[in-house]
Amino acid sequence: MTESDFLALLRPLATHPAARGLMDDAAVLGDLVFTHDVLVEAVHFLPDDPPQDVAWKLLAVNLSDLAAKGAAPVGVLLGYPLSDDDWDRAFVTGLGEALTHFDVPLLGGDTVRGPRVLSLTAIGRSAIAPSRSGARAGDALYVTGVIGLAGLGLDALRRPGGGRGRLLDERISVSSGPGLRRDDAVSAYRRPVPRLAEGQALAPIVHAMMDVSDGLLIDAERMAAASNLALEIDLDAVPHVGEIMAAVTAGDDYELLFAAAPDVRLPVPATRIGTFSDGVGLTLRNASGPVALPQRLGYTHG
Amino acid sequence: MTESDFLALLRPLATHPAARGLMDDAAVLGDLVFTHDVLVEAVHFLPDDPPQDVAWKLLAVNLSDLAAKGAAPVGVLLGYPLSDDDWDRAFVTGLGEALTHFDVPLLGGDTVRGPRVLSLTAIGRSAIAPSRSGARAGDALYVTGVIGLAGLGLDALRRPGGGRGRLLDERISVSSGPGLRRDDAVSAYRRPVPRLAEGQALAPIVHAMMDVSDGLLIDAERMAAASNLALEIDLDAVPHVGEIMAAVTAGDDYELLFAAAPDVRLPVPATRIGTFSDGVGLTLRNASGPVALPQRLGYTHG
Numbered sequence: 001m002t003e004s005d006f007l008a009l010l011r012p013l014a015t016h017p018a019a020r021g022l023m024d025d026a027a028v029l030g031d032l033v034f035t036h037d038v039l040v041e042a043v044h045f046l047p048d049d050p051p052q053d054v055a056w057k058l059l060a061v062n063l064s065d066l067a068a069k070g071a072a073p074v075g076v077l078l079g080y081p082l083s084d085d086d087w088d089r090a091f092v093t094g095l096g097e098a099l100t101h102f103d104v105p106l107l108g109g110d111t112v113r114g115p116r117v118l119s120l121t122a123i124g125r126s127a128i129a130p131s132r133s134g135a136r137a138g139d140a141l142y143v144t145g146v147i148g149l150a151g152l153g154l155d156a157l158r159r160p161g162g163g164r165g166r167l168l169d170e171r172i173s174v175s176s177g178p179g180l181r182r183d184d185a186v187s188a189y190r191r192p193v194p195r196l197a198e199g200q201a202l203a204p205i206v207h208a209m210m211d212v213s214d215g216l217l218i219d220a221e222r223m224a225a226a227s228n229l230a231l232e233i234d235l236d237a238v239p240h241v242g243e244i245m246a247a248v249t250a251g252d253d254y255e256l257l258f259a260a261a262p263d264v265r266l267p268v269p270a271t272r273i274g275t276f277s278d279g280v281g282l283t284l285r286n287a288s289g290p291v292a293l294p295q296r297l298g299y300t301h302g
Numbered sequence: 303m304t305e306s307d308f309l310a311l312l313r314p315l316a317t318h319p320a321a322r323g324l325m326d327d328a329a330v331l332g333d334l335v336f337t338h339d340v341l342v343e344a345v346h347f348l349p350d351d352p353p354q355d356v357a358w359k360l361l362a363v364n365l366s367d368l369a370a371k372g373a374a375p376v377g378v379l380l381g382y383p384l385s386d387d388d389w390d391r392a393f394v395t396g397l398g399e400a401l402t403h404f405d406v407p408l409l410g411g412d413t414v415r416g417p418r419v420l421s422l423t424a425i426g427r428s429a430i431a432p433s434r435s436g437a438r439a440g441d442a443l444y445v446t447g448v449i450g451l452a453g454l455g456l457d458a459l460r461r462p463g464g465g466r467g468r469l470l471d472e473r474i475s476v477s478s479g480p481g482l483r484r485d486d487a488v489s490a491y492r493r494p495v496p497r498l499a500e501g502q503a504l505a506p507i508v509h510a511m512m513d514v515s516d517g518l519l520i521d522a523e524r525m526a527a528a529s530n531l532a533l534e535i536d537l538d539a540v541p542h543v544g545e546i547m548a549a550v551t552a553g554d555d556y557e558l559l560f561a562a563a564p565d566v567r568l569p570v571p572a573t574r575i576g577t578f579s580d581g582v583g584l585t586l587r588n589a590s591g592p593v594a595l596p597q598r599l600g601y602t603h604g
Contacts, residue, residue: 003384013398013401019408019409034425075336092315105321110421111305117383
């Protein structure tokens with residue numbers, strides 16, 4: 001079954017308000033925020049990704065969920081399958097770097113033997129934890145940073161020869177800055193940087209917030225649906241690298257997507273890319289007029 | 303590498319007091335208790351175990367860690383790999399039963415595609431969370447319930463023909479009660495019942511507490527080592543089913559093991575099975591005198 005079918009089965013078990021109907025990035029219980037993300041080898045990371053980077057990513061994707069709820073990290077628990085000694089050692093090195101970088105303590109977890117399925121629970125605190133469902137008609141949709149770089153990184157790593165040739169030759173053209181190199185794209189894929197400070201600064205002024213993990217379009221559509229609103233995105237406005245439709249469906253960006261009043265003063269840099277209105281559904285446009293939705297809005301599990 | 307080698311690598315990353323040096327069943331942050339346990343198919347459960355029971359066990363083993371810290375459950379997060387539709391549906395049914403049984407809400411989690419590695423984080427609250435390391439010289443070691451039934455259940459399930467013949471013929475002799483049937487042993491293995499109420503009642507009067515998950519001897523030795531004490535266990539005193547040495551090394555009991563003053567009035571039924579003293583190491587005895595430690599004290603990962 002699909003993830004969404006499974007969530008429909010689980011929802012009756014998740015009636016506690018802290019569960020937010022299993023529709024949010026995280027559970028919110030008082031001022032505590034909890035998230036639990038799993039990375040599967042060959043699904044969420046590549047078998048030859050350096051273990052240090054896998055550790056970084058495992059922490060970063062969870063911290064990104066905390067960031068989306070405006071939370072400061074309190075600690076993490078790790079579920080780790082022992083496998084190869086060198087891999088395990090390198091993983092611990094990378095985990096140490098990442099924990100130090102984000103100033104988060106390791107609190108506990110579990111060690112097992114089994115396939116490389118890594119789990120992490122992050123605990124945070126947030127005075128105000130914006131949901132996905134609070135957008136209001138007339139709100140603008142904003143996104144932090146630039147979309148699509150991690151997607152180019154993954155694309156480069158997957159291509160025969162690791163795509164090194166093409167990207168080094170062509171350079172990546174960036175719509176909002178100077179040219180970027182292959183290494184930057186690969187690094188964006190392997191070592192995403194959760195927007196923790198931005199999330200905490202934005203939480204008091206946004207009406208809804210989430211992170212962009214599965215793709216800008218699919219995640220934006222989820223926010224609109226959770227808020228019972230229609231949403232139009234202006235593709236020309238989206239800060240991106242590479243081909244626009246690839247960028248907005250690629251995922252792994254870990255930028256923050258949020259709804260706020262169109263005249264609010266933003267405490268951190270972000271770009272207005274769309275508008276919420278009464279109605280349902282996601283529509284796209286650019287300077288030439290309406291743009292058809294792509295078949296696939298982003299990454300889904302099945 | 304072994305689990306203990308891996309923990310030695312991780313320990314420098316876990317300097318926060320809530321981590322308790324990665325030596326405890328759970329992390330304890332103020333009055334919050336966090337545990338994260340992973341079950342791997344063919345390692346922690348059998349491929350033909352009913353998915354309903356796997357769901358129960360996943361919840362129960364985590365709640366047992368909360369019980370060992372005297373905590374009342376607050377909620378859980380689930381990490382779940384989608385696989386086969388029937389399996390997934392049956393798992394959700396079992397999870398619902400178990401959550402209802404233990405009155406714990408599902409708060410969130412993550413759904414992925416991948417091998418059957420199931421993770422769960424349980425969050426609890428405890429005014430006093432006893433550690434493993436607080437036993438004092440002169441304390442008695444106590445255990446709740448009966449040891450070895452789950453081990454007999456696993457043994458029965460693993461034997462050709464599921465062991466149905468032998469156990470139905472022989473019945474299991476129980477040292478502290480009437481004969482038990484195969485179904486009770488299998489149920490103890492597949493549907494352990496965490497000692498939540500007992501843990502909460504015991505927390506104020508114990509000096510150290512943990513659950514018996516890997517085996518009575520290995521877990522008792524861990525408590526003694528964490529407390530920097532020697533421990534002698536009287537095998538004749540251990541309430542058990544089946545062969546004594548098999549029972550005390552089998553694991554999966556999820557009973558509570560605790561150190562308390564020998565003259566304390568216990569709020570729940572438990573049996574005194576040993577004594578802590580100054581020194582190091584675990585020793586065994588029975589009515590005939592000293593008993594050699596078995597080669598394997600319990601279950602370890604590698």
